[in-house]
Amino acid sequence: MGRVKRDAEGAVPPVPTMADVARAAQVSVMTVSRVLRGAMYVDEGTGEKVKAAAAKLGYVPNRLAGSLSSRSTAIVAAIVPTIANSLFADTVQGLSDELGRRGIQLMLGCSAYDPELENSLISTTVSWRPAGIVAVPVRENRAELALLPARGVPVIEVWDIDSKPVDACVGYSNFQAAYAMTRHLHEQGYRRIAFVRSSRTGDIRTANRSRGYATAVEEFELAPGLHFEIDYPLATSGGVIAMRWLLERKLGLDAVFFSNDIVAIGALYECRRRRIAVPRNLAIAGFGDFDEASVCVPALTTVRVPRYEIGRRAAEMLVARLDGKSTRSRRVDLGFELVRRESA
Template identity: 45%
Template sequence: MRDVAAEAGVAAITVSRALSSPDRVSPHLLEKVQAAAKKLQYTPNIAAGTLRSQKSRIVAVIVPTIAHSIFAETIQVMSGIFRPAGYHLLIGHSGYSLEEEESLVTAFLARKPDAIILTGYTHSATTIDLIARAEVPLVEIWNIPDEPRDTVVGISNFDAAQAMTRLLIRKGYRKIGYIGGPRENNDRVEQRERGFAAALQEAGLEVPERGIVRKPLEFENGARALTELLSQNSELDAVFAASDILAIGVLMECQNQGIRVPEQLAVVGFDDVGLASYTSPPLTTVRVPREEIGRRAAQEVLKRLSGGSTEPRIIDLGFEIIERRSA
C-alpha cells in the first residue's frame, strides 16, 4: 500500500480509503490510486482488512437459479450499486433446494459477509437461525410475506396472479387452465397458484377438473404441460402459465398443433422476459420490476450498513399487467 501511495503521490491512508470506500475520495484521487494499483499489480489483503475493520466488504446473495435472465438481471443491477460503494457480491444458486440454500449460507457466513440477500421468504429453520446468530442484515427479495423478518423488497405474487386471472375473466374466458412450477419450497410459485384460484372463486368459477399442471420451469415443459392439459380439458379457452418460460413453450406447442392464439386459446404469462414481446403473437404477461428489486435491495443493504433503521419493513414495488395480442 505504501508503494501504491508513493506511485500515486498520495498518503497511504488515501490509498486505503480509495480501495475500501471509493465514495469517500474525489474522482481525481480515485483515478490516480487505481492507476497506480494497476501499474504495480497491487491486490488488497482482504483478510487482513477484515480483521482490522470487522468488515469484509462482501454481500452474499443466493438466488434459485442463474439459468434464466430474470435473476441474472437482478444480480447485475445489485452489483452496479455495490461496486462503487466498495462492496462485492458473493453469489450462489440453490437450485430451488432449501438444503442447498442452507449449505450455501453456512459456507458464506464463514467468509464473514456484511449482509445476506435471499430469494423469497421460505427458508429452513437452520438458515434463519444461522443468519440471526451472525447478526448481519437480511434482505429477502421477490415475494412479500405477511410479516417481515427483516427487510423485504419485492411484489405480491398472489396479487399479481389474481390480477392476471381477473383480466382473463373480464375478457370473457371461463375455462381457464393453469401451468405452474413445482410448489415445494417455492413461495413465489405457491402464491401465484393461490392468486389464480382466488380469482376464479370470487367470480363463481371453478378450476377445470385436472386443470392445473406443475412442471419445472423450462420451455419444453410448457409444451408438455399444454398437451397434458388439453388431453384432459379439451374445452379450455385460456391458459395462464405462471412463468413466461412456460408460456413461450405453450405458444410454440400451439403453433405445432395448429391452435390459433388467441382465437381458439388465449395464453398469458408472468415475468415479462425479453422474448415476451417478440413471440407470435406477443405475450400478455405480468411485468415484474426485477431490476428495481435488485436496485432497492442493494440500497437497503447500504443503508443498514451505514447505520440505518433496523426495524423490519416491507418495500412493495408493485407489478404491471402488460396486455399484448395473446389474450
C-alpha cells in the first residue's frame, strides 16, 4: 500500500483545486477547465502552461463533480454478454479505440446472458450519468434500455439489426446470415441439417439465427425437426458435449450448423476422437469466424462478421449524436460474409 504524502511538518497537504492550477498558470479558472476538458480553440502555449501547472501540483480533475452541472460524464458505457471470447472483445476494442481518439473513456459491464443482471447493470450505469450506452442486449424485451433516450441518454444497440432498435443499432442480420449458411449447406448436397444452440443463452441474436435456419429448411424442403437447444457452455468443451448428445441419438445427420464457432471447433475435436471424417461423413459449420476457425483441422466453414468495425462504427454514431449531428439512419447494416472452408 502506498504512503500518504505529508509536508515537512508531517501534515497531509490539501488537495489541489482548479483555482490553484489557475493561479499557478496565471490564467482564469474557466481557461483551466477548457484546457483540461480538451476544448478546441485554446492557445497552444496557454494549454501547455496549464497542463504543466496541473502536473506540478498533482491536480486530478473531478469528472463526476463536473457532470453534476453538465448532466453527463465523458464516459460511454458498454454492456456485453461476455468478453470470454474474441466475439465481443473485438467489438469492445473497436469502441475503445474510436472513443479514446476523442477523449472519451469506456466503462464496461458484462451481463453473462442474464436479463436480470443486464437490467441491474443498466440501472447502475445510468446512475453514473454516462454520455451514452452501447449495448449487446440479451432479450427482445428491452424495457430498461427503451427508457433511456427520453432521458437524454443515447443508446446504440450492436450485433443485430433484425429487431427494432430502441434508439439506433449497428450490426448485421443474424436472420440472413443463418439463412445464407443453411442455403450453402443445401447447395453442397446436405439434406439432414441440424441447427444447434445452447439453452444457456437464449439471446436475441441466436433467436434470429434460429429463424433464419428454419426459414431455409422450409424453403428448401430440408428434413424438419432438427433444431436443438442443448445444455452446454459456450466453450470448446460445449462442442464436445453437444456432439456426443447428437451422436448418441443416431439422428442420421449429414451436417450440423452450430450457432458459435468455439462450440463448432469442440465438435470437430469430438469427431476426430471418434474417427468421424469431416466433411465426408458429417459436415460442420459455425458462426463468428474466430481466429481458431481458419487453423483448426479441418478448417471451419463459418460466417464472418465485422466484430471490430461494429464497435468502431457504434462509437462514431454515438459521438455524432453527442455532437448534435443527425445520422442518416437509425439502423446501420455492416453485412456478413460466408467463409467456405474444408469442414462443409
